[in-house]
Amino acid sequence: EAQLVESGGGLVQTGGSLTLSCVASGFRFDDYAIGWFRQAPGKEREGISCISAIDRDTDYADSVKGRFTISSDSAKRTVYLQMNGLKPEDTAVYYCVAVGPYAVWGQGTQVTVSS
Numbered sequence: 001e002a003q004l005v006e007s008g009g010g011l012v013q014t015g016g017s018l019t020l021s022c023v024a025s026g027f028r029f030d031d032y033a034i035g036w037f038r039q040a041p042g043k044e045r046e047g048i049s050c051i052s053a054i055d056r057d058t059d060y061a062d063s064v065k066g067r068f069t070i071s072s073d074s075a076k077r078t079v080y081l082q083m084n085g086l087k088p089e090d091t092a093v094y095y096c097v098a099v100g101p102y103a104v105w106g107q108g109t110q111v112t113v114s115s
Helices: none
Strands: 003-007 010-013 018-025 033-039 048-053 058-060 068-073 077-084 094-098 104-106 109-112
Touching: 003 094, 003 104, 018 033, 018 094, 018 109, 033 077, 048 068, 048 077, 048 109, 058 068, 104 109
Parallel strands: 010 109
Antiparallel strands: 003 018, 018 077, 033 048, 033 094, 048 058, 068 077, 094 104, 094 109
């Protein structure tokens, strides 16, 4: 079965850092663009960052630009989201999604930033 498994979430203080990982299996990793989304309590799911298929060009939402970095490792079939300068408003469940011939979603990992 095609699946994504996120990990790396946790509780950090304002200004801290976390790196999330998204490990892919069961599909052709290089043929899929990968995105990170987040959803905070009572709010809509928000697209945060994406990395394109093949060329792996990157893009970021204004809310995380300059603080978050998306990257991928084809050999490890893994996409990372490095998060620096975390703020309380970054608190959310973070999801990765692979988009290609079809979409695959991860189960989410909780990030909590204390004030």
